[in-house]
Amino acid sequence: MVDSDVTSAHNTLPIMGDGEEVILVESISTYEPLFDVGLSDGISIDTRVFTSIRFAPQITFQS
Numbered sequence: 001m002v003d004s005d006v007t008s009a010h011n012t013l014p015i016m017g018d019g020e021e022v023i024l025v026e027s028i029s030t031y032e033p034l035f036d037v038g039l040s041d042g043i044s045i046d047t048r049v050f051t052s053i054r055f056a057p058q059i060t061f062q063s
Helices: 003-008
Strands: 022-031 043-052
16 A cells, blocks of 8 residues: 555554554455345445454565
């Protein structure tokens, strides 16, 4: 993330200490109800998980 990403997503990020590094995993899936129970078709479910890492210097980042 760059500074502009952090500024725009400030309300969705966890509180972290200075220099702390985390892994962010985001996923989006569409839920299709099996039965007609009044839900709209194709409900989008967004999930976001933050994980503190113990060995950040050993992780190789790719873009």
